[in-house]
Amino acid sequence: IQLEAIEALDKQIASLDLMMERIEREDENFKQALELIDTIPGIGKRIAQVILAEIGLDMSRFPSAKHVSAWSGLAPGNNESAGKRRSGKAKPGNPQLRSQLVQAAHTIARMKNCYLSSLYHRIAARRGKKRAAVAVAHAIIVIVYHMLIRKEPYKELGENYLSEQMRRSKIKSLVNLVKNIKKLDDDVQFIISDQSIRIIIGEEVKEFSMTG
Numbered sequence: 001i002q003l004e005a006i007e008a009l010d011k012q013i014a015s016l017d018l019m020m021e022r023i024e025r026e027d028e029n030f031k032q033a034l035e036l037i038d039t040i041p042g043i044g045k046r047i048a049q050v051i052l053a054e055i056g057l058d059m060s061r062f063p064s065a066k067h068v069s070a071w072s073g074l075a076p077g078n079n080e081s082a083g084k085r086r087s088g089k090a091k092p093g094n095p096q097l098r099s100q101l102v103q104a105a106h107t108i109a110r111m112k113n114c115y116l117s118s119l120y121h122r123i124a125a126r127r128g129k130k131r132a133a134v135a136v137a138h139a140i141i142v143i144v145y146h147m148l149i150r151k152e153p154y155k156e157l158g159e160n161y162l163s164e165q166m167r168r169s170k171i172k173s174l175v176n177l178v179k180n181i182k183k184l185d186d187d188v189q190f191i192i193s194d195q196s197i198r199i200i201i202g203e204e205v206k207e208f209s210m211t212g
Helices: 002-027 028-037 047-054 065-071 095-107 114-129 129-150 161-184
Strands: 079-081 082-084 190-191 198-199 204-209
Touching: 002 161, 028 047, 047 095, 047 129, 065 129, 095 114, 114 129, 114 161, 129 198, 161 198
Parallel strands: none
Antiparallel strands: 079 082, 190 198, 198 204
16 A cells, blocks of 8 residues: 555656646746746755745735745744844744755755855754754745845855854944944044954054954
8 A cells, every 4th residue: 555655646746747847838937937946056946846836926925025934834933144043933834845945955055155055054053953954944935035026046145155244243333332432532543454353542452353
């Protein structure tokens, strides 16, 4: 009985593949959307087909990226933006789509020189591989949402994007700190380099690293 069930499932998958190929040939919009999603590293044609089959081509049905991620069972989720952690458990949604996206996230984790891979490992180091995969899956569906709206291919940010964002945020915070200090004391100077920022108050010098 189990063998018969497997054979029946294989036939269903083959039938689905044929149907998707026919749709791809006949529907130019579907084909273009498929090609866009395929530009995301680690997203193969099969997963791209599943994504489109589940969320469709018309993103106007989702008021925002938050709505499509919730519908996919990936919001609010354990995700991270520019190194900032957001806690919470992913809500119930589309289990098939969620499963495929999480699977894609694990594939992406093995890639190099990739923003999504960098995101995965950054989160996995602190919160574990399972949460990292969910976070990357969430990032993927948000990326797909914006790609389909803008009709633009994936833009690779690079593996150093998150580190650079954190560095810039740190510089901005320190510059604001110096500006506030200068309001109280004009005898304040600061020197910014790629590696550090030095704050000079009279004869006192304090140096803050931009890399850690």
